[in-house]
Amino acid sequence: MDTRGRVIAIIAEQALLAPSDVREDMTLADLGIDSLGVVESIYAIEEAFDIQVPFNANDPEASDFDISSVRSIIEAVERLISGRA
Amino acid sequence: MRRVAITGAGTINALGHDVPSTFAAMREGRCGIDQLALRDVERLSVQIGAQVKDYDETARFGRQQLTLFDRFTQFALIAAEQAVAQSGLVLDDALKLRAGAILGNSGGGLSTVDDNYRTVYQEGKNRVHPFVVPRLMANAASSALSMQHGLQGPTFTVSSACASSNHAMGLALQMVRSGAADVMLTGGSEAMLCFGGIKAWEGLRVMSSDACRPFSANRSGMIQGEGAAVFVFEDWDRAVSRGAEILAEVAGFGMTADAGEIVTPSVDGADRAMRAALADAGLSAESIGYVNAHGTGTAANDRTECAALSRTFGNHAGSLMISSTKAMHGHVIGGTGAIELLACLMALREGVVAPTIGYEAPDPDCLLDVVPNVARDAKVEACLSNAFAFGGLNAVLALKAA
Numbered sequence: 317m318d319t320r321g322r323v324i325a326i327i328a329e330q331a332l333l334a335p336s337d338v339r340e341d342m343t344l345a346d347l348g349i350d351s352l353g354v355v356e357s358i359y360a361i362e363e364a365f366d367i368q369v370p371f372n373a374n375d376p377e378a379s380d381f382d383i384s385s386v387r388s389i390i391e392a393v394e395r396l397i398s399g400r401a
Numbered sequence: 402m403r404r405v406a407i408t409g410a411g412t413i414n415a416l417g418h419d420v421p422s423t424f425a426a427m428r429e430g431r432c433g434i435d436q437l438a439l440r441d442v443e444r445l446s447v448q449i450g451a452q453v454k455d456y457d458e459t460a461r462f463g464r465q466q467l468t469l470f471d472r473f474t475q476f477a478l479i480a481a482e483q484a485v486a487q488s489g490l491v492l493d494d495a496l497k498l499r500a501g502a503i504l505g506n507s508g509g510g511l512s513t514v515d516d517n518y519r520t521v522y523q524e525g526k527n528r529v530h531p532f533v534v535p536r537l538m539a540n541a542a543s544s545a546l547s548m549q550h551g552l553q554g555p556t557f558t559v560s561s562a563c564a565s566s567n568h569a570m571g572l573a574l575q576m577v578r579s580g581a582a583d584v585m586l587t588g589g590s591e592a593m594l595c596f597g598g599i600k601a602w603e604g605l606r607v608m609s610s611d612a613c614r615p616f617s618a619n620r621s622g623m624i625q626g627e628g629a630a631v632f633v634f635e636d637w638d639r640a641v642s643r644g645a646e647i648l649a650e651v652a653g654f655g656m657t658a659d660a661g662e663i664v665t666p667s668v669d670g671a672d673r674a675m676r677a678a679l680a681d682a683g684l685s686a687e688s689i690g691y692v693n694a695h696g697t698g699t700a701a702n703d704r705t706e707c708a709a710l711s712r713t714f715g716n717h718a719g720s721l722m723i724s725s726t727k728a729m730h731g732h733v734i735g736g737t738g739a740i741e742l743l744a745c746l747m748a749l750r751e752g753v754v755a756p757t758i759g760y761e762a763p764d765p766d767c768l769l770d771v772v773p774n775v776a777r778d779a780k781v782e783a784c785l786s787n788a789f790a791f792g793g794l795n796a797v798l799a800l801k802a803a
Binding site: 372 | 608
Protein backbone atom coordinates (compact mmCIF):
# COMPACT_ATOMS: atom_id res chain seq x y z
CA MET A 317 0.00 0.00 0.00
CA ASP A 318 1.27 3.52 -0.75
CA THR A 319 1.68 6.28 1.85
CA ARG A 320 -1.70 7.75 1.00
CA GLY A 321 -3.48 4.44 1.48
CA ARG A 322 -1.70 3.69 4.74
CA VAL A 323 -2.47 7.11 6.25
CA ILE A 324 -6.10 6.79 5.23
CA ALA A 325 -6.25 3.31 6.76
CA ILE A 326 -4.91 4.66 10.08
CA ILE A 327 -7.38 7.54 10.10
CA ALA A 328 -10.26 5.28 9.08
CA GLU A 329 -9.48 2.93 11.94
CA GLN A 330 -9.61 5.84 14.43
CA ALA A 331 -12.89 7.03 12.92
CA LEU A 332 -14.38 3.52 12.92
CA LEU A 333 -15.08 3.87 9.18
CA ALA A 334 -14.15 1.92 6.08
CA PRO A 335 -11.16 3.49 4.26
CA SER A 336 -13.43 4.05 1.25
CA ASP A 337 -15.56 6.41 3.37
CA VAL A 338 -12.61 8.71 4.11
CA ARG A 339 -12.15 11.53 1.59
CA GLU A 340 -9.04 13.70 1.36
CA ASP A 341 -10.95 16.95 1.80
CA MET A 342 -12.39 15.84 5.15
CA THR A 343 -11.18 17.30 8.44
CA LEU A 344 -10.57 15.12 11.46
CA ALA A 345 -13.57 16.81 13.08
CA ASP A 346 -15.71 15.76 10.08
CA LEU A 347 -14.61 12.22 10.82
CA GLY A 348 -15.54 12.49 14.49
CA ILE A 349 -11.92 12.21 15.69
CA ASP A 350 -11.44 14.13 18.96
CA SER A 351 -8.21 15.40 20.54
CA LEU A 352 -7.40 12.00 22.03
CA GLY A 353 -8.02 10.39 18.64
CA VAL A 354 -5.64 12.89 17.02
CA VAL A 355 -2.85 11.98 19.44
CA GLU A 356 -3.48 8.27 18.87
CA SER A 357 -3.50 8.72 15.08
CA ILE A 358 -0.19 10.56 15.17
CA TYR A 359 1.32 7.84 17.30
CA ALA A 360 0.08 5.23 14.80
CA ILE A 361 1.57 7.22 11.90
CA GLU A 362 4.93 7.48 13.67
CA GLU A 363 4.96 3.76 14.28
CA ALA A 364 3.85 2.86 10.74
CA PHE A 365 6.39 5.05 8.92
CA ASP A 366 9.18 5.16 11.52
CA ILE A 367 9.12 8.95 11.62
CA GLN A 368 8.97 11.64 14.34
CA VAL A 369 5.93 13.89 13.97
CA PRO A 370 6.37 17.36 15.51
CA PHE A 371 3.05 17.89 17.26
CA ASN A 372 2.10 19.52 20.56
CA ALA A 373 -1.53 19.12 21.58
CA ASN A 374 -1.42 22.50 23.33
CA ASP A 375 -1.28 24.31 20.04
CA PRO A 376 -1.89 22.09 17.03
CA GLU A 377 -1.85 25.07 14.63
CA ALA A 378 1.66 26.07 15.69
CA SER A 379 3.08 22.65 14.84
CA ASP A 380 4.84 22.14 11.51
CA PHE A 381 2.61 19.14 11.04
CA ASP A 382 -0.62 20.35 9.40
CA ILE A 383 -3.63 18.33 10.55
CA SER A 384 -6.30 20.55 9.01
CA SER A 385 -7.47 17.85 6.58
CA VAL A 386 -6.79 14.27 5.56
CA ARG A 387 -4.92 15.60 2.51
CA SER A 388 -2.71 17.90 4.58
CA ILE A 389 -1.81 15.00 6.86
CA ILE A 390 -0.87 12.78 3.89
CA GLU A 391 1.31 15.56 2.45
CA ALA A 392 2.96 16.21 5.81
CA VAL A 393 3.75 12.52 6.22
CA GLU A 394 5.20 12.38 2.69
CA ARG A 395 7.44 15.35 3.50
CA LEU A 396 8.65 13.71 6.71
CA ILE A 397 9.39 10.46 4.88
CA SER A 398 11.38 12.21 2.15
CA GLY A 399 13.22 14.24 4.80
CA ARG A 400 14.26 11.04 6.53
CA ALA A 401 15.53 9.39 3.37
CA MET B 402 -17.96 19.60 64.53
CA ARG B 403 -14.31 20.21 65.39
CA ARG B 404 -12.19 22.87 63.71
CA VAL B 405 -8.87 21.87 62.15
CA ALA B 406 -5.58 23.72 62.55
CA ILE B 407 -2.34 23.36 60.61
CA THR B 408 0.42 23.31 63.21
CA GLY B 409 3.39 22.17 61.16
CA ALA B 410 4.66 22.19 57.57
CA GLY B 411 7.61 20.60 55.82
CA THR B 412 8.80 20.17 52.25
CA ILE B 413 11.53 19.22 49.86
CA ASN B 414 11.11 20.26 46.23
CA ALA B 415 12.98 21.86 43.36
CA LEU B 416 12.82 25.28 45.04
CA GLY B 417 14.29 24.25 48.37
CA HIS B 418 14.84 21.55 50.94
CA ASP B 419 12.56 23.13 53.56
CA VAL B 420 9.70 25.62 53.94
CA PRO B 421 11.75 28.81 54.52
CA SER B 422 13.87 28.26 51.40
CA THR B 423 10.75 27.41 49.37
CA PHE B 424 9.01 30.59 50.56
CA ALA B 425 12.11 32.61 49.69
CA ALA B 426 12.12 31.16 46.15
CA MET B 427 8.40 31.81 45.71
CA ARG B 428 8.86 35.39 46.90
CA GLU B 429 11.66 35.90 44.39
CA GLY B 430 9.77 34.14 41.61
CA ARG B 431 12.66 31.75 41.10
CA CYS B 432 12.31 28.96 38.55
CA GLY B 433 13.30 25.46 39.67
CA ILE B 434 13.09 24.02 36.15
CA ASP B 435 16.37 22.99 34.59
CA GLN B 436 18.07 20.45 32.35
CA LEU B 437 17.27 16.98 33.67
CA ALA B 438 20.09 14.85 34.97
CA LEU B 439 19.01 11.23 34.66
CA ARG B 440 19.87 8.00 32.88
CA ASP B 441 19.05 7.92 29.12
CA VAL B 442 17.95 11.57 29.11
CA GLU B 443 19.25 11.83 25.53
CA ARG B 444 16.43 9.49 24.43
CA LEU B 445 13.76 11.88 25.75
CA SER B 446 12.20 14.63 23.66
CA VAL B 447 11.44 16.54 26.88
CA GLN B 448 14.75 17.06 28.66
CA ILE B 449 13.80 19.63 31.30
CA GLY B 450 12.06 19.31 34.64
CA ALA B 451 12.01 20.56 38.21
CA GLN B 452 14.31 18.10 39.96
CA VAL B 453 15.25 18.25 43.64
CA LYS B 454 18.83 19.49 43.42
CA ASP B 455 21.89 19.02 45.62
CA TYR B 456 20.25 15.97 47.15
CA ASP B 457 22.38 13.17 48.56
CA GLU B 458 20.19 10.34 49.83
CA THR B 459 23.12 8.73 51.63
CA ALA B 460 23.53 11.85 53.77
CA ARG B 461 19.90 11.58 54.88
CA PHE B 462 19.33 7.85 55.30
CA GLY B 463 21.28 4.78 56.32
CA ARG B 464 22.07 1.89 54.01
CA GLN B 465 19.36 -0.35 55.50
CA GLN B 466 16.76 2.41 55.06
CA LEU B 467 17.80 3.09 51.49
CA THR B 468 17.18 -0.51 50.51
CA LEU B 469 13.54 0.09 51.49
CA PHE B 470 12.92 3.74 50.54
CA ASP B 471 12.23 4.79 46.96
CA ARG B 472 12.87 8.48 46.30
CA PHE B 473 9.18 9.39 46.84
CA THR B 474 9.27 7.79 50.30
CA GLN B 475 12.49 9.60 51.15
CA PHE B 476 10.93 12.94 50.21
CA ALA B 477 7.83 12.23 52.33
CA LEU B 478 9.93 11.31 55.38
CA ILE B 479 12.06 14.45 55.07
CA ALA B 480 8.99 16.71 54.76
CA ALA B 481 7.19 14.98 57.64
CA GLU B 482 10.16 15.29 59.97
CA GLN B 483 10.18 19.06 59.44
CA ALA B 484 6.42 19.32 59.94
CA VAL B 485 6.42 17.33 63.18
CA ALA B 486 9.37 19.34 64.49
CA GLN B 487 7.64 22.64 63.77
CA SER B 488 4.37 21.50 65.37
CA GLY B 489 6.08 20.74 68.67
CA LEU B 490 3.87 17.66 68.99
CA VAL B 491 4.79 15.19 71.66
CA LEU B 492 3.62 11.88 70.26
CA ASP B 493 3.09 9.90 73.44
CA ASP B 494 1.52 6.45 73.50
CA ALA B 495 -2.03 7.80 73.84
CA LEU B 496 -1.66 10.32 71.01
CA LYS B 497 -0.05 7.78 68.69
CA LEU B 498 -3.29 5.79 68.80
CA ARG B 499 -5.23 8.91 67.80
CA ALA B 500 -2.86 9.96 64.99
CA GLY B 501 -2.49 8.80 61.39
CA ALA B 502 -1.06 9.64 57.98
CA ILE B 503 -2.83 10.16 54.65
CA LEU B 504 -0.64 11.05 51.68
CA GLY B 505 -1.37 11.63 48.02
CA ASN B 506 0.72 9.92 45.38
CA SER B 507 0.23 8.92 41.78
CA GLY B 508 3.24 7.01 40.47
CA GLY B 509 4.33 5.00 43.50
CA GLY B 510 7.99 4.05 43.50
CA LEU B 511 8.36 4.68 39.80
CA SER B 512 12.17 4.79 39.80
CA THR B 513 12.13 1.40 41.48
CA VAL B 514 9.82 0.07 38.78
CA ASP B 515 11.94 1.65 36.05
CA ASP B 516 15.22 0.29 37.42
CA ASN B 517 13.90 -3.22 37.87
CA TYR B 518 12.19 -3.38 34.48
CA ARG B 519 15.58 -2.53 33.01
CA THR B 520 17.10 -5.35 35.00
CA VAL B 521 14.68 -8.01 33.80
CA TYR B 522 13.72 -6.78 30.32
CA GLN B 523 16.75 -4.86 29.08
CA GLU B 524 19.57 -6.67 30.84
CA GLY B 525 17.81 -10.02 30.72
CA LYS B 526 18.46 -10.87 34.36
CA ASN B 527 16.09 -13.19 36.12
CA ARG B 528 16.51 -11.99 39.68
CA VAL B 529 15.52 -8.73 41.38
CA HIS B 530 16.16 -7.32 44.85
CA PRO B 531 13.80 -8.78 47.50
CA PHE B 532 12.41 -5.36 48.46
CA VAL B 533 11.12 -4.26 45.06
CA VAL B 534 7.49 -4.55 46.16
CA PRO B 535 7.77 -2.70 49.50
CA ARG B 536 9.69 0.06 47.68
CA LEU B 537 7.31 0.52 44.77
CA MET B 538 3.92 0.23 46.52
CA ALA B 539 2.02 3.49 46.53
CA ASN B 540 1.42 3.31 50.28
CA ALA B 541 5.16 2.96 51.02
CA ALA B 542 5.48 6.63 51.97
CA SER B 543 2.38 6.71 54.23
CA SER B 544 3.52 3.52 55.93
CA ALA B 545 7.05 4.87 56.39
CA LEU B 546 5.58 7.97 58.10
CA SER B 547 3.47 5.79 60.34
CA MET B 548 6.46 3.65 61.33
CA GLN B 549 8.84 6.58 61.76
CA HIS B 550 6.50 8.52 64.05
CA GLY B 551 4.57 5.64 65.62
CA LEU B 552 1.22 6.72 64.14
CA GLN B 553 -1.31 3.95 64.70
CA GLY B 554 -4.58 5.55 63.59
CA PRO B 555 -6.04 5.97 60.05
CA THR B 556 -3.18 5.59 57.57
CA PHE B 557 -3.33 5.08 53.81
CA THR B 558 -2.49 6.59 50.43
CA VAL B 559 -4.88 8.37 48.09
CA SER B 560 -4.32 8.16 44.35
CA SER B 561 -6.24 10.45 42.04
CA ALA B 562 -3.51 11.59 39.65
CA CYS B 563 -2.92 15.35 39.94
CA ALA B 564 -5.56 15.75 42.66
CA SER B 565 -4.08 13.07 44.95
CA SER B 566 -2.66 15.44 47.57
CA ASN B 567 -5.77 17.58 47.75
CA HIS B 568 -7.95 14.50 48.15
CA ALA B 569 -5.54 13.23 50.84
CA MET B 570 -5.61 16.52 52.75
CA GLY B 571 -9.37 16.76 52.37
CA LEU B 572 -9.78 13.32 53.92
CA ALA B 573 -7.35 14.21 56.72
CA LEU B 574 -9.49 17.28 57.42
CA GLN B 575 -12.57 15.09 57.61
CA MET B 576 -10.83 12.59 59.93
CA VAL B 577 -9.88 15.28 62.44
CA ARG B 578 -13.17 17.10 62.11
CA SER B 579 -15.22 14.00 62.72
CA GLY B 580 -13.13 12.84 65.67
CA ALA B 581 -11.78 9.75 63.90
CA ALA B 582 -8.32 11.12 64.73
CA ASP B 583 -6.88 14.04 66.70
CA VAL B 584 -3.76 14.58 64.61
CA MET B 585 -3.01 13.67 61.00
CA LEU B 586 0.18 13.95 58.97
CA THR B 587 -0.99 14.69 55.45
CA GLY B 588 0.12 16.03 52.09
CA GLY B 589 1.74 14.24 49.23
CA SER B 590 4.89 13.04 47.56
CA GLU B 591 5.97 12.21 44.01
CA ALA B 592 9.19 11.20 42.27
CA MET B 593 8.38 10.49 38.64
CA LEU B 594 11.43 12.07 37.08
CA CYS B 595 12.95 8.91 35.70
CA PHE B 596 13.17 7.79 32.07
CA GLY B 597 9.92 5.82 32.04
CA GLY B 598 8.03 8.43 34.05
CA ILE B 599 8.84 11.18 31.57
CA LYS B 600 8.53 9.00 28.47
CA ALA B 601 4.94 8.16 29.46
CA TRP B 602 4.03 11.85 29.74
CA GLU B 603 5.75 12.64 26.42
CA GLY B 604 3.33 10.27 24.74
CA LEU B 605 0.34 12.45 25.57
CA ARG B 606 1.93 15.43 23.76
CA VAL B 607 0.96 17.99 26.36
CA MET B 608 4.49 18.64 27.66
CA SER B 609 6.44 21.78 26.95
CA SER B 610 10.04 21.39 25.86
CA ASP B 611 11.06 24.95 26.80
CA ALA B 612 9.15 26.51 29.72
CA CYS B 613 5.96 26.35 31.77
CA ARG B 614 3.93 29.52 31.14
CA PRO B 615 0.56 29.20 32.88
CA PHE B 616 -2.21 31.50 31.58
CA SER B 617 0.14 33.10 29.05
CA ALA B 618 -1.11 33.24 25.44
CA ASN B 619 2.07 31.49 24.26
CA ARG B 620 1.94 28.67 26.82
CA SER B 621 3.15 25.38 25.41
CA GLY B 622 2.31 22.77 28.03
CA MET B 623 3.28 21.39 31.40
CA ILE B 624 6.62 20.53 32.93
CA GLN B 625 7.05 17.82 35.53
CA GLY B 626 8.56 18.31 38.95
CA GLU B 627 9.18 16.15 42.01
CA GLY B 628 9.14 16.50 45.76
CA ALA B 629 6.89 16.36 48.78
CA ALA B 630 5.10 18.53 51.30
CA VAL B 631 3.62 17.25 54.55
CA PHE B 632 1.51 19.11 57.12
CA VAL B 633 0.31 18.46 60.63
CA PHE B 634 -3.48 18.78 60.78
CA GLU B 635 -4.66 18.97 64.38
CA ASP B 636 -7.87 19.38 66.32
CA TRP B 637 -8.08 23.15 66.82
CA ASP B 638 -8.94 23.08 70.53
CA ARG B 639 -6.13 20.65 71.18
CA ALA B 640 -3.66 22.89 69.38
CA VAL B 641 -4.87 25.95 71.29
CA SER B 642 -4.78 24.23 74.67
CA ARG B 643 -1.20 23.08 74.23
CA GLY B 644 -0.18 26.54 73.08
CA ALA B 645 0.85 25.46 69.57
CA GLU B 646 1.46 28.05 66.89
CA ILE B 647 -1.39 27.73 64.39
CA LEU B 648 -0.26 28.35 60.81
CA ALA B 649 -3.77 28.42 59.29
CA GLU B 650 -7.20 26.87 59.59
CA VAL B 651 -8.23 24.17 57.14
CA ALA B 652 -11.75 25.49 56.73
CA GLY B 653 -13.31 23.39 54.01
CA PHE B 654 -12.99 20.85 51.25
CA GLY B 655 -14.96 20.21 48.08
CA MET B 656 -14.64 17.33 45.65
CA THR B 657 -16.50 16.50 42.46
CA ALA B 658 -16.18 14.33 39.38
CA ASP B 659 -16.76 15.54 35.81
CA ALA B 660 -18.19 12.21 34.64
CA GLY B 661 -17.03 13.47 31.24
CA GLU B 662 -13.75 12.83 29.48
CA ILE B 663 -10.57 11.14 30.63
CA VAL B 664 -8.08 13.96 30.01
CA THR B 665 -10.18 16.97 28.97
CA PRO B 666 -11.14 19.21 31.92
CA SER B 667 -14.63 20.53 32.52
CA VAL B 668 -15.77 24.00 33.59
CA ASP B 669 -18.76 22.56 35.38
CA GLY B 670 -16.82 20.01 37.47
CA ALA B 671 -14.23 22.59 38.55
CA ASP B 672 -16.89 25.19 39.35
CA ARG B 673 -18.88 22.74 41.46
CA ALA B 674 -15.75 21.71 43.39
CA MET B 675 -14.87 25.32 44.24
CA ARG B 676 -18.46 26.05 45.31
CA ALA B 677 -18.49 22.91 47.43
CA ALA B 678 -15.27 23.97 49.19
CA LEU B 679 -16.69 27.43 49.90
CA ALA B 680 -19.94 25.98 51.23
CA ASP B 681 -18.11 23.44 53.39
CA ALA B 682 -15.96 26.24 54.84
CA GLY B 683 -18.94 28.55 55.35
CA LEU B 684 -17.10 31.19 53.33
CA SER B 685 -18.61 33.61 50.84
CA ALA B 686 -16.99 33.95 47.41
CA GLU B 687 -16.21 37.58 48.28
CA SER B 688 -14.17 36.57 51.34
CA ILE B 689 -11.59 34.76 49.18
CA GLY B 690 -8.54 36.89 48.35
CA TYR B 691 -6.34 34.34 46.62
CA VAL B 692 -6.70 31.13 44.63
CA ASN B 693 -3.73 28.86 44.05
CA ALA B 694 -4.72 27.64 40.61
CA HIS B 695 -4.20 24.20 39.18
CA GLY B 696 -2.65 26.20 36.29
CA THR B 697 -0.74 23.47 34.50
CA GLY B 698 0.24 25.61 31.52
CA THR B 699 -1.66 23.45 29.05
CA ALA B 700 -4.03 25.12 26.63
CA ALA B 701 -7.02 23.19 27.90
CA ASN B 702 -6.54 23.43 31.67
CA ASP B 703 -5.85 27.14 31.91
CA ARG B 704 -8.71 28.16 29.64
CA THR B 705 -11.15 25.88 31.47
CA GLU B 706 -9.97 26.91 34.92
CA CYS B 707 -10.39 30.62 34.17
CA ALA B 708 -13.92 30.00 32.89
CA ALA B 709 -14.71 28.03 36.05
CA LEU B 710 -13.28 30.77 38.29
CA SER B 711 -15.43 33.34 36.52
CA ARG B 712 -18.48 31.17 37.03
CA THR B 713 -17.80 30.47 40.72
CA PHE B 714 -16.80 33.99 41.70
CA GLY B 715 -18.90 36.09 39.34
CA ASN B 716 -17.91 39.77 39.55
CA HIS B 717 -15.47 39.02 42.38
CA ALA B 718 -13.32 37.02 39.92
CA GLY B 719 -11.96 40.33 38.67
CA SER B 720 -10.65 41.30 42.11
CA LEU B 721 -9.21 37.90 43.01
CA MET B 722 -5.51 37.13 42.88
CA ILE B 723 -4.87 33.83 41.11
CA SER B 724 -1.49 32.25 40.58
CA SER B 725 0.01 29.00 39.40
CA THR B 726 3.25 28.16 41.17
CA LYS B 727 3.86 25.21 38.83
CA ALA B 728 6.04 27.41 36.63
CA MET B 729 8.47 27.46 39.59
CA HIS B 730 8.31 23.96 41.16
CA GLY B 731 6.94 22.06 38.17
CA HIS B 732 3.88 19.84 38.15
CA VAL B 733 4.52 17.47 41.03
CA ILE B 734 1.55 15.28 39.96
CA GLY B 735 0.36 13.38 43.06
CA GLY B 736 2.33 15.69 45.37
CA THR B 737 1.53 18.96 43.68
CA GLY B 738 -1.44 20.07 45.81
CA ALA B 739 0.65 19.69 48.96
CA ILE B 740 3.52 21.82 47.64
CA GLU B 741 1.01 24.37 46.37
CA LEU B 742 -0.64 24.60 49.80
CA LEU B 743 2.65 26.19 50.89
CA ALA B 744 1.86 29.15 48.62
CA CYS B 745 -1.47 29.47 50.44
CA LEU B 746 0.28 29.45 53.82
CA MET B 747 2.67 32.13 52.57
CA ALA B 748 -0.24 34.31 51.44
CA LEU B 749 -2.17 33.89 54.70
CA ARG B 750 0.76 34.17 57.11
CA GLU B 751 3.31 36.36 55.43
CA GLY B 752 1.04 38.49 53.27
CA VAL B 753 2.95 37.56 50.10
CA VAL B 754 1.17 36.10 47.07
CA ALA B 755 3.45 33.89 44.97
CA PRO B 756 3.62 34.91 41.30
CA THR B 757 2.84 33.07 38.08
CA ILE B 758 6.26 33.22 36.48
CA GLY B 759 6.97 32.71 32.78
CA TYR B 760 4.03 34.93 31.91
CA GLU B 761 4.64 36.76 28.63
CA ALA B 762 1.39 37.65 26.86
CA PRO B 763 -2.27 37.95 27.85
CA ASP B 764 -4.67 35.28 26.58
CA PRO B 765 -8.20 36.59 25.90
CA ASP B 766 -9.50 33.39 27.54
CA CYS B 767 -7.46 33.97 30.72
CA LEU B 768 -7.93 37.63 31.60
CA LEU B 769 -7.97 37.27 35.39
CA ASP B 770 -5.30 38.73 37.69
CA VAL B 771 -2.71 35.95 37.58
CA VAL B 772 -0.08 37.90 39.59
CA PRO B 773 2.29 37.79 36.62
CA ASN B 774 6.01 37.25 37.22
CA VAL B 775 6.41 39.26 40.44
CA ALA B 776 5.19 38.32 43.94
CA ARG B 777 2.75 40.74 45.52
CA ASP B 778 2.27 41.98 49.07
CA ALA B 779 -1.38 41.63 50.03
CA LYS B 780 -3.48 40.88 53.06
CA VAL B 781 -5.27 37.60 52.43
CA GLU B 782 -7.82 36.31 54.96
CA ALA B 783 -8.96 33.22 53.08
CA CYS B 784 -7.89 31.29 50.01
CA LEU B 785 -8.62 28.25 47.86
CA SER B 786 -6.21 25.69 46.42
CA ASN B 787 -7.38 23.94 43.26
CA ALA B 788 -6.46 20.53 41.88
CA PHE B 789 -8.12 19.07 38.79
CA ALA B 790 -6.99 15.60 37.80
CA PHE B 791 -7.01 13.47 34.69
CA GLY B 792 -10.01 11.24 35.02
CA GLY B 793 -12.14 14.32 35.73
CA LEU B 794 -11.55 14.35 39.50
CA ASN B 795 -11.58 17.74 41.19
CA ALA B 796 -10.49 18.55 44.74
CA VAL B 797 -10.43 22.03 46.27
CA LEU B 798 -9.28 23.06 49.75
CA ALA B 799 -10.31 26.25 51.55
CA LEU B 800 -7.94 27.80 54.10
CA LYS B 801 -8.46 30.68 56.53
CA ALA B 802 -5.88 32.82 58.30
CA ALA B 803 -5.43 31.73 61.91
